Amino acid sequence: MNLPNIITLSRIPTMFIIVWLMYCDWWGAATLAFVLFITAAIGDWLDGYIARKRGLVSNFGKFMDALTDKVLILGIMVAFVGLKTIPIPWVLITLCREFLISGMRMVAASKGVVVAAERGGKLKTVMQLIAVGVLLFAPMLHDDLAKYLSFSVDSIVEVLNHAGLWLFIVATALTVSSGVSYAFKYKRVFADVMN
16 A cells, blocks of 8 residues: 555545534534545645656556545535535436446456546546535635624625535536546447447
């Protein structure tokens, strides 16, 4: 187990801590959730950077990097549904796409083909990270920082929530389009399974 893989796998327990903090109502919980999420997002870039720089790129690392991104984002999205921040249909669309692509990756792996993340998938992930970051920043501002400011943050929080939702809509559209792109590019994998 090398350093990039440890950073990659750390996103799974981090997701559980962030979701727990999202449901806590004590002062500082929202800030800690936001900081941990930013740390995990930086880790998403850092693990790949270290792996490339040290020559530690592996099929396991490629597969787990994509998988832990999904676990992190989907776990937080489900928590947002529970908090009535994100409508459930958007999350279900994302879940369906991620399960289909992950299943395709597993089938491809069984045939010795590694389906690495592509530009469309990476763009989708970046947009999801930004949307989740904005939606986590809003309660941090409202619950933790507002009392230190000399002005009301209610209108700013409302704008942040709307911006986060619109960013999530864009991320959902990218999720569908990148999923279709993967399916077309690796249609032979699907064809082999069906035969």
